[in-house]
Amino acid sequence: MLVIGNHVSPYARKVLVALDLKGLDYEVDPIVPFYGTDAFTRVSPLRRIPVLIDGDLVLNDSTVICEYLDEAYPEPPLMPRSxxxxxxxxxxxxxxxxxxxDLIIWRLFYARIVGPRVFKTVPDEAAIAQVTDVELPAALDWIEARAPDEGFLFGNLCTADISYAAFFRNALLAGWRIDPARWPRTAAWVARVEAVPAFATSIRYEQAIVGARGHERADAMRAAGARISATSFGDATPKGSIMLR
Ligand SMILES: N[C@@H](CCC(=O)N[C@@H](CS)C(=O)NCC(=O)O)C(=O)O
Structure with missing residues (x-):
């Protein structure tokens, strides 16, 4: 199997962690989506990561991919039973x-990290403060009321647990941390997900590539021990983004 995507994307990370939890063999093409080639557009019409290619099956969207993985490779299950x-x-x-x-990726991580690095945009600090000081805390209040006291959302780890922990990694990369005094259940739950070995591995890869430029990521991941595909859907120069246009 091939995953097009990298661990700095919460959506791609969800798929990569699911593959590791299931002990499946796969290669990674760790492209940054804006650098995708025309061949990337053919397998990802919205020019988004992740993409999973399993034989002649090409799948888009992390939720669709994780549900496919859970049906095709049921052990361990990544969805509750009932x-x-x-x-x-x-x-x-x-x-x-x-x-x-919306909050963490588009309005915080892209505004603060991706836009300035890839498209030379200038962060709008007032718009970012609206996210970090108002809307994200309100979302955390909603999450805190649903975070499990112990273990995971539905007993065993499931895709939803991975998803939350993945987004909060990007919040952290953009400088926003869950305040354990204000949201203790969420902070402790996310720490438990991060400690699961497959998730901890994803943090190791994230750290290996987060400072690397698009075309350096494959080498950085290879050096960290990942199996990288021989050919790539990525280019040396950015082609743009449907969302950021
Ligand atoms: N609903 C999709 C969202 C995927 C997504 O937005 N991925 C981002 C990376 S974090 C992307 O590829 N963005 C490129 C763009 O929109 O131009 C999923 O769950 O896979």
Whole structure:
């Protein structure tokens, strides 16, 4: 199997952690999506990571990919068992993917890190403060009421747990940390997810590539021990983003 994507994307990280939890063999093409080639557009029409290629199956969207992995490779399961809990897990994952995606990825991480580095944009500090001081704390209040006292959301680790911990890594990379005095259950739960070996591995790769430029990431990940694909869907110069246009 091939994953196009890298551990600095919370969506790609979710898939990479799921693959490791299931002990599956895969290679990574750790491109930054804005640098994708025309071949990347053919496998990812929104020019987004992650993409999973399993034989002749090409899949987009981290949630779709994780559900496929869980059905095709059921052990260990990454969804709870009962239909009601499965539905709850999907909603919690969706909240993370859409609300935390909007706040942490588009309005914080992209504004502070990706935009200035890739597109030479200047951060709008007032817009960032609205996220860090108002909207993200409100989202944390909502999450805190649902965070588990111990263990994970539904007993065993599931995709939704991975999703939350993945977004909070990007918040941290952009300088925002969960305050354990204000959101103690969330802080402790996210720390438990980060300590799961497959997630801890993803942090090691994240640290290896976070400072590297797009075209240096494959070498940085190879040096850290990852299996990197021989060919790449990435280019040397950015082509742009549907979202940031
Ligand atoms: N719903 C998608 C979202 C994927 C996504 O937005 N990925 C970001 C990286 S964090 C991306 O590829 N952005 C490139 C762009 O929008 O131009 C999923 O769950 O996979």
């Amino acid at each position: 239909p009601a809990d499965r539905a709850r897990a999907r909603w919690l994952e969706e909240y993370a993917d859409s609300r935390l995606g």
